[in-house]
Amino acid sequence: MGFGSYDESEQQEQTVDEDDGESVNVHEHDHQGSVEVEDADSEQLLDQLQEIKEE
Template identity: 60%
Template sequence: MGFGSYDESEQQQQTADDDDTVEAVNVHEHDHDGQLSFESDASTDELVSQLGSMKDEPDDEDE
């Protein structure tokens, strides 16, 4: 076979040890309801210009 060998024993149902069980994470534990608003003296054109210049800057992670 071109994609490697197939071993049926690897496909059998595997069980986890109870000692290694990890508790589930509750992703809604810290949900918050509310609103966010802000005011800016900058115009939409100024904000779009700032966004464009930020996109043009090289990322520190790429270096």
């Protein structure tokens, strides 16, 4: 087989099962909260991030 060739038998009889009974919940990992930072330097932001991680 050369570059870009394929076996046509693999392209026959392809079926797609569109109704597999499972769905994706796009809101499964939604998070609620707020962050308020005014005129903070990077060290203050890193401290706040560390506090959030510890919670």
